Amino acid sequence: MGAGASGLIAAGRAAELGAQVLLLDKMDEAGKKILISGKSRCNITNTAPLDEFLTYFGPRGRYLTNAFHRFFRDELLELLGRYGVQTQAERGGRIFPSSGQAADVRDALLRYAVEHGVEVRYLAEVTQVTVSDDHITGVELARGGRLAADAVILATGGASWPDTGSTGYGYVMAQGLGHTIEPLHAALVPLTVAERATAKALQGVSLRNVRCTFWTREGAARRSTGVGEGERRLHIPYPIPDTGELLFTHFGVSGPLILTASIAVVDALRSGKEVILSIDLKPGMTVDEIHARLQREFEERPHLQLRTLLQGWVPASLADVLAELSAIEEDRHVHRIRADERAGLVKLLKGFRWTLVGSLPIAAGMVTAGGVSLKEVDPTTFESRIVRGLFIVGELLDLAADTGGFNLQAAFSTGYLAGAAASGR
Ligand SMILES: Cc1cc2nc3c(=O)[nH]c(=O)nc-3n(C[C@H](O)[C@H](O)[C@H](O)COP(=O)(O)OP(=O)(O)OC[C@H]3O[C@@H](n4cnc5c(N)ncnc54)[C@H](O)[C@@H]3O)c2cc1C
Structure with a gap:
């Protein structure tokens, strides 16, 4: 039947x-x-x-x-x-x-x-x-x-x-x-994040050429950027594309890269692990290249605000979010951004981190x-x-x-x- x-x-x-x-x-x-x-x-x-x-x-x-x-x-x-x-x-x-x-x-x-x-x-x-x-x-x-x-x-x-x-x-x-x-x-399913307000601010933003890596953590201290202490790369037992498309939704993340990894992520969550998604927004550039380009842009356009400058890097609503996460005051001009703050920005661009907490229900999964x-x-x-x-x-x-x-x-x-x-x- x-x-x-x-x-x-x-x-x-x-x-x-x-x-x-x-x-x-x-x-x-x-x-x-x-x-x-x-x-x-x-x-x-x-x-x-x-x-x-x-x-x-x-x-x-x-x-x-x-x-x-x-x-x-x-x-x-x-x-x-x-x-x-x-x-x-x-x-x-x-x-x-x-x-x-x-x-x-x-x-x-x-x-x-x-x-x-x-x-x-x-x-x-x-x-x-x-x-x-x-x-x-x-x-x-x-x-x-x-x-x-x-x-x-x-x-x-x-x-x-x-x-x-x-x-x-x-x-x-x-x-x-x-x-x-x-x-x-659920498998092949969109994932939900702890940072709901940030996800909502980014709802509808689609990123084409990004790299996602997934990390599991068992009880280690939280960090906002970069790879945290006590974290291990999540083992995904099948080949996944190196870079691809990701979509932000009001509850979290979706798109081909996420659906593909979701089987392994849901398994890890079900076994009680905490799973971190780290998005490399600029997979084609090294950390040093991003440092150098940011520094150059800060010098060439010293009186810009950070969020305006970041719009040259990522979609506008994501630029707003990254500027906010950087904790650099909105009205500070970029030529006054310190080296350690620039390093923080590089970390955000190379590892924009989210805490994955679950998935949409079975009915919404593809399988x-x-x-x-x-x-x-x-x-x-x-x-x-x-x-x-x-x-x-x-x-x-x-x-x-x-x-x-x-x-x-x-x-x-x-x-x-x-x-x-x-x-x-
Ligand atoms: C949006 C979407 C896109 C997908 N795209 C792909 C893709 O491109 N490639 C791919 O490989 N997989 C894809 N999949 C997954 C794939 O379609 C399924 O894994 C596959 O169809 C499963 O086949 P099945 O025969 O087990 O069940 P189904 O194809 O779901 O068929 C089950 C049938 O049983 C009938 N039925 C259920 N209960 C009863 C009952 N009590 N009495 C009588 N009849 C009943 C249903 O009406 C249905 O016709 C996709 C899934 C979704 C949701």
Whole structure:
């Protein structure tokens, strides 16, 4: 059940192998999340080699090794190609349909399923999976009625973006069937900061070419700039871009660099660590170069106020904030700024620090981390080790990866293999 990324391909594959398949979805059309994925362009997968691909899932990525060896990017693109979807690789190895239309991917998968005889039923919400003697017997529908089945593929997605149909109810059903649900939390999600007033003052400011580093601290004294005592660089177990875009919001920070790091940051926060974000606003300049340029500008334009001068470096509202954080009086002209104060400014420009305190809720994350314990699902068939004939795929599993097409590939690979295995039942 669930006509999303994993459910569509699972149904298609099971039918292709000769099974009689009924695909149930609570919404009025298939793949609503596919339609909005990749800003409606659908970042289907990634060109990264398999070993590197797995690292984007963190340590749990190893669980997908077998699945990716059997159905990976080439097989997926070949299948989509059969249904008219040509693709192209873009920056960061991200693969999109050449048409730029996510709907083409959804339609291709739907055609794959229907062409092989899958019956698709919309507005068909499943409320329960029925079991007898640890074997699947069928499902119950919200509108009443039971359907008998020899196998059920649970493909109901995570708890993110519930308007697309994935409300997290699949976790409830899996738990009801005896599965362990590893604690759920948001991933690929904007982060909240302790410095709310400063964030609010910067709301809407987007910085293009900045470098973010993340530091964890366990109980050391706070410092306003630079790297503090007792701080360690946060380990991010997958490659992240060196520089990129960051966006300030009224609650904190967002944008590609933040979403990418958010999985590791949320993990660290959940384990009780304090996480500091340090933004290098001028990654292309060394500390010495910034010193020299500031000094030169102070000499060339001695009667400017600091905030006006900083507007030549950063957007106006950020210049205001930096000037305020420097604690240099507003009406002091820059030629009267002392060397130690200039050093403080350099520190701010190279390490504008924020205390990260949490994230937006699961619903606002692009994916849900946590989920059905991987120990309880066979990684070669995605059949439950608890209930025979139950298959669990896609975002429901305790897997979450960075942006870049990795999450959809996982949904497609797990769905495809589960479809094949379920057809045997
Ligand atoms: C805004 C956004 C953009 C994204 N962009 C990308 C991207 O470009 N690339 C990428 O790799 N990943 C992306 N993702 C993540 C990716 O879309 C998901 O990880 C993926 O869709 C998960 O697939 P799934 O099959 O597990 O679940 P879903 O695709 O969410 O499908 C679940 C389906 O189950 C149905 N359902 C739920 N409960 C029931 C029920 N009780 N009865 C019947 N049906 C039910 C739902 O209606 C839905 O159709 C994005 C996510 C978001 C939110």
